[in-house]
Amino acid sequence: MAEQIDALVAAAIHDAKNALMALDTQLGEIERRPASADFAAARATTSRIAGQLAELLTLYRAQGGQLRLAIDDHDLHDFIDDLLTELGPLPAGITLDVERSAAATLGSWAFDAYLVKLALLDALRNALRQARAHVTLTLQAAPQGGICFEVADDGPGFPAAILGGENAASTQGTGLGLSFARLIAERHATPAGKHGHVALANRPGASFTLTLP
């Protein structure tokens, strides 16, 4: 795991450096034209870097045996509301459909809202970047018990190597998010021994599913 984290640290630093440069440009634009769309872009950039650093920190703590999940009941409808608020405005030309009718029947579910929110925000940002026009977020009861969140887009789909199970720390952004999502899915467990998991598929756009027990 240590080597993998080293690679992720390098990729995250690289990404953060580029993001800070983009942020600098965006801030420059805001200075020139205060009420510009760059403002939203700048905020999106800062929350993306903050999210990635938080993910990295979590992986680092897990490696040191210091990560303990804080599992508590959360109302699923409210949780998705919070998620969308934090996601902020969508990129121009992309729509996001949210299917959460299952929240009404499920009510609340026990999970670590802070970590799951980080993972889903990352997946959503990724999908919004890759999508041609359309992203969907779906909440469902999992057939074997548990709940699943699916984030799907109509973009080119995951590269074959990632579908094959590589974490691909070097490919832009996805490596860290995926490692993080897999870690926290696995750490969500029940006393009966069930664990969460992450599933990836192309149908044909990328589909990311986080299942929690």
Place this chain on the structure above:
Amino acid sequence: MDLRDKVGLLIDDMPEMRSAMRIQLTDAGLEKCDQARSIKEAIDRLKEKRYDLIVCDYNLGQGADGQQLLELVRRKQILPLSTAFMIVTGETGYEQVSTAAEYAPDDYLLKPFTADLLGTRLGRILDKKAALAPIYSQMGEKGDRTKALVACEALLANGGRYTLDVLRLKGELLTTLGRNEEALALYENVLQQRSTPWAEVGKARLLSLLGKDEEATAHLQRTLTAYPNYLAAYDSLAHLVGKTDKAAAQQIVEQALKVAPSTQRQRHLGGLALENKDFERAESAYRRAVEKDRTGFFKSHDDYSGLAKSCVEQGKTIEALTAVKDMGSAFARTPELEARQAAVECQVHVKSGNEAAAKLALEKALKVQQSAKLDASSALEIAQACFAGGRAEEAKAIIQSVAEDHHENDEVLAKAQGVFAQAGMEDEGTVFLEATKKRMFKLNNDAVAMAKAGQLDQAIEMLTEAADRLTNNAQIAINTAMALLMHVHRNGADLAQTKRAHAYILQAQRANASHPRLAEISGLYRKVAPAGAPPLEDV
């Protein structure tokens, strides 16, 4: 939810944080909001006014935190369940805040946040409080648990988004009322749909109450593997394992302390380490309890007493006597404090071989004991000093009156057993306490039988004698009120007898507000009390 007509209390020790937070609360729509800078101010405010919501920073300085404050005010019933409590914390504090203990905040919010988010979250918890209000209103000190259950049923029949919250409260109520099978069935039903920490721990508690300790232990261990942050599971497991294996219980409390620090858990650890003769660990645990809490609200006489005992066991007489002295400057002067100091000082002197000083201290402790009605812990401390000073008969007399007064309270009985164990009289203690319990059962049963046989006056006489002596015994107070009310019922309206019954019902409430028979006796009172009798408010 409109926050404009709500009244809030903001608790934060940092002035600049407080004013920033106050602005955000105003922006979120909360206009009426008092402020408190410290635990003391917060408690004073809570005592004088009823708030809709509390927003409290996790870190309160002086070794105090929002979680400990929440536990304190909920346990002492200064903060009603209908008041929402939100803890605000930096990201680094989030693991400690989110560790659900017995008393968990209604929500916690990570800094930094916007006023919008703050408003949304406060609105949500207030909506939930409003929906559950019919249940909460019957769960306070003067509430009727049976009515609270009826309110649960009504809310469950309507369905809705708070179903799981209602089930959680219903499980707690059924457990308090001793309806163990129903409570277990409820938890198992919930767990069939989903796993959630509170239902797992609830199930384990019920298994234990139904005598299946082994199954309960295994269940809690599995629960902790899945939910290693869930403090309530550590607390239940330590309690359960501690019945037979104090060393294992000590290990569990050590683990819980790694999850989140708390003075109460340091005290628990110190107590277990003392019993395990792990004096060094006991000393460090008690020292932490004493030193960390510089507010004085969370530590107790027990911490100084434990510190003194663990020191003297290691031959550190001076440190032990210092702890006794420090106890005096940390707390208000009360008979309990005086008794404690003298009783612990006696034990220190006995251990260090200073017989004359030990004798003097013991005399002082006994003098206080004779002149004031002490709480159970202080009385038992004196009993322990009596054993140490070679006055076993006096020790037993004190323990007997404490045990009679608290014969339904397992915690006090376990403490009493601990006093025997310290004196090396473990087996004798078991027999002694068992006999005391039996005597109390017999007294209650005899009185009931007498009443049934028509000898109501004799039953009343016997019970009032006991109830006036044993003011902490809810069971006896309830039976006394019962006999008096039967008398009223049979012999016609008697205002004097009814007033006496009223007083005993209040005595039972003070002794144990969640006694399962309180609802029954209150119902009977309302039925037979004649016009002009004092009303039972909220009961």
